[in-house]
Amino acid sequence: MGKVYLIGAGPGAPDLLTLRAAEILRRAGVVFHDALVHPRTLDLAWRADKIAVGKRSGRHSTAQKFINKRLVDAARRYRVVARLKGGDPMLFGRAQEEIEALREAGIDFEIVPGVTAATAVAAELGVSLTRRGLARHVVFVTPRAASGARDNDWAASVLAADTAVIYMGAGLAEAISSELIRRGKPGETPLALVESATLPDRKALHGTLVELPELALKAGAGPAVVLLGEVLQDALVDRRRAAVDDIEASLKQA
Numbered sequence: 001m002g003k004v005y006l007i008g009a010g011p012g013a014p015d016l017l018t019l020r021a022a023e024i025l026r027r028a029g030v031v032f033h034d035a036l037v038h039p040r041t042l043d044l045a046w047r048a049d050k051i052a053v054g055k056r057s058g059r060h061s062t063a064q065k066f067i068n069k070r071l072v073d074a075a076r077r078y079r080v081v082a083r084l085k086g087g088d089p090m091l092f093g094r095a096q097e098e099i100e101a102l103r104e105a106g107i108d109f110e111i112v113p114g115v116t117a118a119t120a121v122a123a124e125l126g127v128s129l130t131r132r133g134l135a136r137h138v139v140f141v142t143p144r145a146a147s148g149a150r151d152n153d154w155a156a157s158v159l160a161a162d163t164a165v166i167y168m169g170a171g172l173a174e175a176i177s178s179e180l181i182r183r184g185k186p187g188e189t190p191l192a193l194v195e196s197a198t199l200p201d202r203k204a205l206h207g208t209l210v211e212l213p214e215l216a217l218k219a220g221a222g223p224a225v226v227l228l229g230e231v232l233q234d235a236l237v238d239r240r241r242a243a244v245d246d247i248e249a250s251l252k253q254a
């Protein structure tokens, strides 16, 4: 019986993989990977059969059950089975369902953490999610709920937090902005929408909560998180100043 490794592939850039993950990939006989895992990360598993599983979003529960079954079956055929997931496997990655399937089947497993989108985005912006005297309460949240999931007041968590990182929310920008403002979050709360962090086509859009729907329209189709909170105030002011400088420079040239 083989062992299954649930591995965090990080947010995109292949060199953000842990050394432990790289070593396991080199030994893997088979790799089941998410859609957004970088080809160079997959290349590390040079002798493994590579199987793409997982859709970009909204994966159906029967598909997840199918993945669980494939992991169990693979552990009966291969000594080292790698399940590569975007970011960190233990955040919004349905890892628990895979863990439970492996436990039920009596299969040995190990989790290898990865860099999650929230910390990758914070690094990219040069904005700490916590700041002495300003922010000591951070939430990672998603407004996206699976069908049939029990009610979860994601907005209450965002309202209570100093800094919020909203996963899988770019397509729900209008709803996020209006719900938070309706419940008392100031429309001028600074935020950033960051798409494809750590990848060459990354994009960071700065604005305020009331401007979120407008910013989302400017984003592309890559994975994106929304960062919200006072820790982003300086970055917003810098961006606005740079935009004014640009306009002044082009007026002078004209």
Ligand SMILES: C[S@@+](CC[C@H](N)C(=O)[O-])C[C@H]1O[C@@H](n2cnc3c(N)ncnc32)[C@H](O)[C@@H]1O
Pocket: 011, 012, 085, 086, 087, 088, 089, 090, 091, 092, 093, 115, 116, 117, 118, 121, 166, 167, 168, 169, 194, 195, 196, 197, 198, 199, 223, 224, 225
């Ligand atoms: C299904 S969740 C998986 C999260 C992952 N387990 C993690 O720890 O980052 C997918 C969401 O993560 C976020 N995400 C993943 N990679 C990202 C990236 N490179 N830049 C911005 N957001 C990203 C987006 O919100 C995307 O919709």
